[in-house]
Amino acid sequence: SLYQAAAEILARDGKPDEAVILLREGIKAVPPALGLVSLYQAAAEILARDGKPDEAVILLREGIKAVPPALGLVSLYQAAAETLARDGKPDEAVILLREGIDQCGGGRNSYKLVESVILISSDIGRSNLANSLTLSSQQNFYADIVSHISQDEFAAAANIAKSGVEEFPEYFALATQGAFASVACGRMDQAREFLDKKAREIDFSKGSSVAWLTALIEIKSGNVGNAKRYLDVYSGRTHLDEEISLETLLVYWIDSCLDFGSSLSYHFPRIPILISGLDHILIRHQYFNHRGGNESAFGHHKVEILDMDTQQERKAEKRTASFLAVATEWSSGRGGLSTFNRQLCVALSQAGAQVACIVLEATSQEIVAAKELGVTLVEAPRGTGLSDEQRLINKPLDLNEFNPDFLIGHGRITGPVAASLQANHYQSARRVHFIHMAPDEIEPYKLDREDQAGMRAQDRTELEVDLARTATCVVAVGPRLHGRFATYLAGYDDTKSPLRFDPGFDVKRPQERKPPEGDPWQVLLVARAEDVHLKGLDTAASAVAKVARERLAVLPRIELVIRGAKSDGMDKLRSELLQKAGPNRLELSVRAFTVSDERLRADLQSASLVLMPSRSEGFGLVGVEAIVAGAPALVSADSGLAQLLREDLSPDQVARLVVKMDGTPDELCERWANAIERVLADREASFRRAAEIRNIMADKKTWLNEAKKLLAALTAGSTN
Numbered sequence: 001s002l003y004q005a006a007a008e009i010l011a012r013d014g015k016p017d018e019a020v021i022l023l024r025e026g027i028k029a030v031p032p033a034l035g036l037v038s039l040y041q042a043a044a045e046i047l048a049r050d051g052k053p054d055e056a057v058i059l060l061r062e063g064i065k066a067v068p069p070a071l072g073l074v075s076l077y078q079a080a081a082e083t084l085a086r087d088g089k090p091d092e093a094v095i096l097l098r099e100g101i102d103q104c105g106g107g108r109n110s111y112k113l114v115e116s117v118i119l120i121s122s123d124i125g126r127s128n129l130a131n132s133l134t135l136s137s138q139q140n141f142y143a144d145i146v147s148h149i150s151q152d153e154f155a156a157a158a159n160i161a162k163s164g165v166e167e168f169p170e171y172f173a174l175a176t177q178g179a180f181a182s183v184a185c186g187r188m189d190q191a192r193e194f195l196d197k198k199a200r201e202i203d204f205s206k207g208s209s210v211a212w213l214t215a216l217i218e219i220k221s222g223n224v225g226n227a228k229r230y231l232d233v234y235s236g237r238t239h240l241d242e243e244i245s246l247e248t249l250l251v252y253w254i255d256s257c258l259d260f261g262s263s264l265s266y267h268f269p270r271i272p273i274l275i276s277g278l279d280h281i282l283i284r285h286q287y288f289n290h291r292g293g294n295e296s297a298f299g300h301h302k303v304e305i306l307d308m309d310t311q312q313e314r315k316a317e318k319r320t321a322s323f324l325a326v327a328t329e330w331s332s333g334r335g336g337l338s339t340f341n342r343q344l345c346v347a348l349s350q351a352g353a354q355v356a357c358i359v360l361e362a363t364s365q366e367i368v369a370a371k372e373l374g375v376t377l378v379e380a381p382r383g384t385g386l387s388d389e390q391r392l393i394n395k396p397l398d399l400n401e402f403n404p405d406f407l408i409g410h411g412r413i414t415g416p417v418a419a420s421l422q423a424n425h426y427q428s429a430r431r432v433h434f435i436h437m438a439p440d441e442i443e444p445y446k447l448d449r450e451d452q453a454g455m456r457a458q459d460r461t462e463l464e465v466d467l468a469r470t471a472t473c474v475v476a477v478g479p480r481l482h483g484r485f486a487t488y489l490a491g492y493d494d495t496k497s498p499l500r501f502d503p504g505f506d507v508k509r510p511q512e513r514k515p516p517e518g519d520p521w522q523v524l525l526v527a528r529a530e531d532v533h534l535k536g537l538d539t540a541a542s543a544v545a546k547v548a549r550e551r552l553a554v555l556p557r558i559e560l561v562i563r564g565a566k567s568d569g570m571d572k573l574r575s576e577l578l579q580k581a582g583p584n585r586l587e588l589s590v591r592a593f594t595v596s597d598e599r600l601r602a603d604l605q606s607a608s609l610v611l612m613p614s615r616s617e618g619f620g621l622v623g624v625e626a627i628v629a630g631a632p633a634l635v636s637a638d639s640g641l642a643q644l645l646r647e648d649l650s651p652d653q654v655a656r657l658v659v660k661m662d663g664t665p666d667e668l669c670e671r672w673a674n675a676i677e678r679v680l681a682d683r684e685a686s687f688r689r690a691a692e693i694r695n696i697m698a699d700k701k702t703w704l705n706e707a708k709k710l711l712a713a714l715t716a717g718s719t720n
Contacts, residue, residue, distance in 0.1 A: 016050040037072035053087040122150040155374040156350040157181035206236035209264045322354040324404035326414040331595040336621035347707035349374030393420040415467040430472035441616040445534035474498035478619040478640030504703030513630035515683040520557035524607035529565040536613030541577040543672035545584035559587040567592045604629040632686040
């Protein structure tokens, strides 16, 4: 408007007071529908730049009272919050934004204000300021991504963003933050993919933060010509070729911190070392109210870009350790151990470690997927006549230049292989032995085996103990195994107690769950189904059949679904379980074990209840997967998972989840039938309780936090 144009001339001429007086005249004369908001913003910006932030906020609050929500009220709230934040009052800024969220209602306006809360919180390193906000699913994604970026967890942020963009492709803010995180962890192709998906919607104009981000991607990729094009767009001027550098980009970012109306540093309030190449993080609020050229207000750091060799050295220093994990497979074709190894590798990578994993077979899709998650996946060397174990103990050809600090072996499955690799190929590496099972507990329940259960248990326990004693560090999965092996190893003076690693409850992002539609209602059990007695398949069959027969009048049809049978033993297993059900008629579906995450996810989504009735279970990842999926679950009291739940949940919540395993088969059947009936009698309430438990456990146990604790223990030298 003419008022703004004249005020800008006065301000540039060193007459800010006259400029504000003129804009106040305009505020009185201009109706809200004809640009009143822009006059308030212009006057407030001049006041703030003139060192009068309190007056600027008072003026903006006047505007907030005068402007209706539909005519740009959200912009006044954002401007007032920005002024408060720049004046060192982030708490007041967040309080004001919360008021704005209430006043402006839902929709796009609310999203902008919520984003402002999240970004201001990230800028000052206090993500807790956004904790009490009621966030939509899209906003939860955004908050998680920004939080991980602020904690230098860039791979985790990029992975969350990828899931978010797939679920909410219209929410462009997820893509830009995902691209930024991808640059920080060196994934330039992924960064491009984030932006390419929204290419038609991107506004490449002067001051566009996306233009700056795209120039950053091109500079990091060595494409100077493309970088120049986007940098010209961002700045609104033509650059000389010699100006196209990372240093120029960082100077623009600092200028953005100093410019009240710039969006660049607002959207990206922190520039990490892995992007800048500096020896310190660039943080937006440290430049507020300071105009000392390209220097920070805290410590006066010069923007001095390090050469590429030094940057690589800094990156190597930042990575706390390197790991080579040994597994039979990447996908979960053979049970929970494979799932655990995969999640462990990803979590260690997200925690800052360099991670590779050797397996017997790896598809191209698995290799690509692992790489996107920060893990180098390689196949064991092949050779005529070589057994699986012989292949695994050979040094991987694709890892000739990789010398891990740590080797990871899992139980008696790959523990001996890790020991052999250490002895023959990686003598300087330290070996970490993970314990996943207690043979003394589970072998007696494996019936129909040719050898004696007692001798089998003894041999396998001795092998685990020997592997533990010769390892640098022993890690037991969950509290049950930790307690048992702490006892075993206490008998050896030269061996320290094991560390404890609790699996996380954050494998998939929580989704709102409701009871599945349809008939019959499905009760799901996922297990290695050849171990009928150990996994409690007989108990499940008899209990579900009892509920179906005796409660048929008040419940729909109930079907037991068993996932995990061998493909050549499905019919035999079905006949055996129907016999276990006794006189009660049982609707039963037996399904083969699958490596398809999609099918397992569908099983969990279709289930009204998930059972884990094992007579003994070292931990019980199946139960974790059920809880993470938001499905009601019942788990064996004789499991590591049950022990963990007792530590973290209330007694009432535990009573609804955990079922005792003592007693005769008939007593077990009755107890489990009663528990199943309680869940199914009110499915809506059961799903609500399941969501509460999922949220509690997701807050208390994450793979990333457990990986960080493990890294800290290993790198601190608190090992054998």
